[in-house]
Amino acid sequence: MSFLSGVVEGFYGRPWTMEQRRELFRREQKWGLNAYLYAPKDDHKHRMYWRDLYTPQEAGELQNLIASANEHHVEFIYAISPGLDITFSNPKEMATLKRKIEQVWGFGCRSFAVLFDDIEPEMCPADKDAFSSLASAQVHMTNELYKHLRKPKIFLFCPTDYCETFCTPSVAQSPYLLTVGEKLYPEIDVLWTGPKVVSKVISVESIEEVTQVIKRAPVIWDNIHANDYDPQRMMLGPFKDRPVELIPKLRGMLTNPNCEFELNFVAIHTLATWCQSYSHGGNNRIVKDYIPQEALQLALSEWLVEFSVQDPLGGGQPKRGADEEVPMQTDACYVPGPRDKLLFTAEPLTLDDLILLSDLFYLPYEHGPTALKMLQELHWLKSNSNSVGFVPGSSDRNTGKDTEWRARAEEFDKMCEAVVQMFNRLSNVSNRQILYDLYNFICDIKSGVTMARDFVKTIGRQTTLSDQQKIDDPEPWGFRGGVSGEFQRMLPNHGYKDVFHHSFRPKAYIIRPYTQSDQSAVQQISQEVMCEETHGSPATKGAMSLGDR
Template sequence: MSEKSKIFLSGVVEGFYGRPWTMNQRKELFRREQKWGLNTYLYAPKDDYKHRMYWRDLYSLEEADQLITLISAAKECNVEFIYAISPGLDITFSNPKEVSALKRKLSQVSEFGCRSFALLFDDIETEMCPADKEAFGSFADAQVSVTNEVFQHLKEPQVFLFCPTDYCAAFCTPSVQLSKYLNTVGEKLNPGIDVLWTDGEDQGSDYIPHDALRLALTEWLVEFGKADQPDGSRSRSGRSKREASEEEPMQTDGYVPGPKDNPLYTAEPLTLEDLNLLSELFYLPYEHGPTAVTMLKELHWLRDNSDAATTGDITTECERVKEWRQRAVRFDEMCAAVVQMFNRLSNVPNRLILYDLYNYICDIKSGVLLARAFVKTLGGGTPHPAMIINDNPEPWGFRGGLSGEFQRMLPCHGNRDLFRIPPATRMYTIRPNTAEDQPEVMKLFKEMNTETQQTVELIGDRLVQGDVHPTQNCSLILEDSSGICGYVFALSDAKTAMTKAQYPEAMLSDYPSVMTVQIHPKVPDPTATKRLIEQVLSSLRESGSKGVYIEFRSNDRRMMDFLKTLNFFQVLRFEGLPANLVVMGTKL
C-alpha cells in the first residue's frame, strides 16, 4: 500500500531468471489481470540485459517501440506498468556519472509513457568498492542515497518501489527488528518510496498454498481445452488448413483413431490430476514436488536393494523379495502416469500452451522411461539400448532438472557424466598484470598468433609487448594452477598510441578505447573470461570512456568465433576500415 497514493498494488512480477516472456505473452497477461481484478505488472526479467547486466545502455529505436506498445497495452487494461531496473551488480554509488546514467535510462523509459518505477538491489554482493566506502557509512546508506536522488529526479512518481538486498527475514542479520541495514533503510528512505518485501511464511493467514494451486490448475484445465483457432483457420494439429499436405500427421480433422491405435493418439482428455502431476514434476528451482520426491526415493531404494530382485523363486520368496517387487510395480505405475500425462497433454486443443511446454514434458518423459526400463532390468528384463555403457557418451544426451537426476542414477551415466574419469575442478584467478608476468604473457601471445599473418600492426599487439602502456586498472591476467592462461589489456584513449590515422574519426568518436584479449583454448568455461572482460570494461567506464573496440586480423577465425560467443562485442562497420582487419566494439 502506497502511503502517498493509497493505491493497493496487486498483480504480477516478471522477475525470474531464464527466458523472459514474449511481448504477446505479456499482453495476454494484461488481459487476464483485468479479468481477475489485478492492477499491476512489474517489469523485471533478470535475463533482459538492459534491465540488469547492461543497465546503463539506452534502448534502441526498435526496443523503444516495443516498450511503448507494451506500456500502452497495460494502460488499455487498467494495469499499472512498473518499470524496474537492477543496477546493483556493478554500480559505483558515489560516482556522479553512474547516477547520471541511471537517471538518463529511467528518463528515457519515462518518455515511453511509463509513470511508475522500481529500483531493485536483490541478489547482489554486499561488499562496497573503495570509493563507496569513503563516501558512505554503509551499504544501506549508499543505496538509499541514490534511490532518493533518482526518486526526486523523476519528480516523485505516484508509485516508486525499492527492493532491499535483505528482502526477506531469512537474509536479515541478526533479525528483521535488529538489522542495521533495514533500520537505515527505514530511517533514511524517502517516505514516498515503498519497500518491496518477501514473506517466507505468513503466520495466521487464510492462504493455503496447496488449495491455491489446486484452484489455479482447475482454471488452467479450462485454458488447455480451448482450441487455438480464433479465426477458424487452424486445425487440431495446430497447422493452417491451407498448409495441409499429403504428409499431414494422424491428428487431422476428421481422423478417428481406433481403440488399438498408438496410445499417443488414443489418449483421453487432459485431467486435473495430470496438471497436478505436471506441477509436481516442475515444482521450484531447487525443490521437487511430493510425487517427484517419492519417485526419486523409490528409484534409490530399488537400485540399492537390487540384490533382492532375483533372489528366491515365486513360491518361496522371502519378504524382502516381495517388498522389492511390490515397490517396483508401484514405481512402474508412477512412470506410466507420467507417460499418460504426456500423451494427454500432447493432444490438448490449445496448441500455443502445448508448444511452450513440449520440450520440458518430452524431456521428463524420456528420463522417466529410462528409469522405468532400468528398474525392469534390475528385475531380470532386457537392458534398454540407451543404458548400454560405452566409452564415448554423447554430450547432448545429458539433462538437467528432475530428468537429469533420474539419468545420473542409471549405470550408464551414474558417476561419469561427460567424462569417464571426472576432471579435477579448475580454479581461476583474476589479478593485475605485473612486470614479472611478461615472459609468460609473450609466450601465450606468440602461441596464439602463430597461425595468423603478422603483416598488419595492431595497437593491441603493442599493448601486450609493452611498447604501449595500458590504462591504470586495465591490464588483468587470468591464471589457473598451470600458469597464465589469458589476459586483457586496454587503453582508454587509443589515439595516443597511433602514429597515423589508422581508423575513421567517426569510429573513434564512439569507440575511443582499444582492448586486446587472449584466452588459451584450454579454458573451456566462458564464465571466467566474461568476468575478466567485465572488470576491464568497468575500469574503462570509470575513466570516462563511452566505447571500446577490439581489432584482429581477418584470417583469425578463432578470435572472431570466440568473441561472438561472449556476446559482448558487435562487428563495427565504418567507411575507411582496413580490408584485412576485423574490428568489433561495444558501447560503455
C-alpha cells in the same frame, strides 16, 4: 492503491514477449491482481546498459505495453537496475539516470523502482570518499530520483541485502538495513524476499521483525515459483506457506515465477486466490481459509481449458497469399488394413494428467504427493531387492517378502506408465505454445521415469540388462548434467536436501580368518552369485564354486 498484488518479471533468461505480457495483464485483471513490475534481468537497457535510451521502435513497444496495462487496470511499475557499475558520487551518473527515467515517464509510466539486488557490495574509491556506506550511497541516489519525479505514488527500492540470510549479523542488527530504515524516505517501499532468496516459509514474525528495522511494511518479491537457477525444474505447485494473516502486515505481494511464460498459470492463479482470502469490508476485515490444495485444484481445472485453445498468441503458421499453392492434403480417412500398423492416437488431456504433472514439478522444497510416493517406492524396491526370488514362481523362494516386493513393483510400474501416458497426451494438445514451454521438462521426467522403471524390472528379474546397459560407454541420456553434474557428484553435500538423504557415517569392519562355521553361509552366497551371473540357469556341470574353493 493500498495493497500491490501481481507479478514481477525479474528472472534471468529470455524476457517475455510483448504479447505474452499483454496476456498477463488480461489474466491479472480477470483474477483480481493489480500490479506488474517490469524488471527482466536480461533486458540490457534495464540492467547492463541502463544508461542507454530506448530506440524509437523500443519506445513504441513500451508505450503500447504501458497503455495495455492501464487498459486492464494493472499498475505498470518500471524498474531500473544501475548497481552493476554506477558511481553514486558522480553528478553525471545521476543526470544520466534521470534522463533515462524521464524517457520512460514520457511513455506514460507513473510508477518506478530502483533495484540494487545481486551486485557486489563494494564501493569504488570515489564513492568511499563521498559516502559512509553502500547503503548511504544507494539511499541518497534513490531519494534524489524520487524527488526529481515529484514523489510518485508508487516507488520501490530493492536493497542489496534483500533477505534475512544476507543480513550481517542479523536483520535486527544489520547496519545496511538500519541505514535504509533511517534515511530512505518513508513513502518509498522496500522489496524483500523473506528469510532466504527462495523462501520456503514466510512467517508473520519474520515480517514484523524486518518491518521494525526498515520502518515500513515491505513488498514481498516472492521467488517460490522461480526456476531460473535450475534449468531442469519448473514450479507448478500452489502458492503456499505464506499465511493469509501476512496481508495486513505487507505493502504488497509480487511473485517472480517461472521463466517460461505459459508455465505460470498455476503460480499466478493460486496467488490471486491467496490474495482474495483476505479482504477489507469497511471497518471489518474478512479472512477466509486458504487451502493450497483446493487453490491448486481450481487453477489446474481452469488451466486444462487452455490446453485445447489453438494458437492463442498468434504464433502459428503464416498466412498464405491468394496465389500461393495449397499443399497436398493427406488422406484423413485412411483406415489401416488388418495386417497394417495401427494409426497413432492419443486420448484427450485430463485433469488427472495435470495433477500428476504438478506433483512431478511441485515446489522448490517439496515434491507433490504422487512424486513423493514414486520416490519412496523406488527407494523401498531398491533397498529390498535382496528379498526377490531369483526364479519367479519358484515355490521354495516365493516368500512373503518376495510377494510384497513384486506387488509393490507392479504398482510402481503402473505409476510410471501413467507418466508415460501423460507425456503422450500432453504431446498431442492443441495449444502448442504451452507444449513448447513444457516439452523439455516432460521429456526429461519421462526419460528419468523410464530408466527407473527398467531398473526395477531388472532387479525383479523380469528383464535382463541389455548389451547397451552393460557397457561403459552409455548413451548421453544415461547420465545427466554435463560438467555441472560432475561437479555436484564430487561434492560431499550433493543431495543434502534430497528426500532420502542419509548423513555420512563411517563404518567399522572386523576382518578375521575364515572358519569351518562360516562354510554354510559362504556356500549360500556363492550359489546366489553364480545363479545371478547365469540368470537363474543351472551352473556348468563340474564347475567349482567359490564356496567349494
